[in-house]
Amino acid sequence: RGVFVTGTDTGVGKTVIAGAIARSLNDAGVRTEVFKPAASGCRRNRGMLISEDAEFLAACADSARMLDEIAPLRYAAALAPNVAAERAGQKVDIEAIFESYRRLEGQCDAVVVEGVGGLMCPISDDLWVVHLAVMMALPIVIVARPGLGTINHTLLTIHAARSAGLQVAGVIVNRYRID
DSSP states (O other), X not given: OEEEEEESSTTSSHHHHXXXXXXXXXXXXXXXXEEOSEEOXXXXXXXXXXXXXXXXXXXXXXXOSOHHHHSXXXXXXXXXXXXXXXXXXXXXXXXXXXXXXXXXXXXXXEEEEEEEEETTOBSXXXXXXXXXXXXXXXXEEEEEOOSXXXXXXHHHHHHHHHHTTOOEEEEEETXXXXX
């Protein structure tokens, strides 16, 4: 049915990994769609907020879906969605996430969902990425950055995922260099 890509932090390469998974599935003949429930740090274009992550994911999946369906919540400030929404004077529209996700049902064989930040990142004050992953009931792929603290951050994320009842499909240490 798909995977939920999360990270040990922000900026670890979740988008690239989610895009690679979507492209690989498509290349294998699996009808794949992509979904980014919330995106922050979006750019303005003709009065609309555009998520570069959603654009990249759509290209990787060869998706014809509108970008606002792929990323229903978009914010200009590069902050946790609940903080970005507050700064923009908006409420976090959780129902918009679920409406967009429900539209994918039956339209594809697999959905690659890219979370925002890490598992414990708040989307709203009451809904965090981990809650969303549980509700979507997809196995998770954890993306980590190499460096001091990677083992700790990764094990903490695995522990949080398993404590929530999530199946961990794998861990990818992104940008690992062999010297």
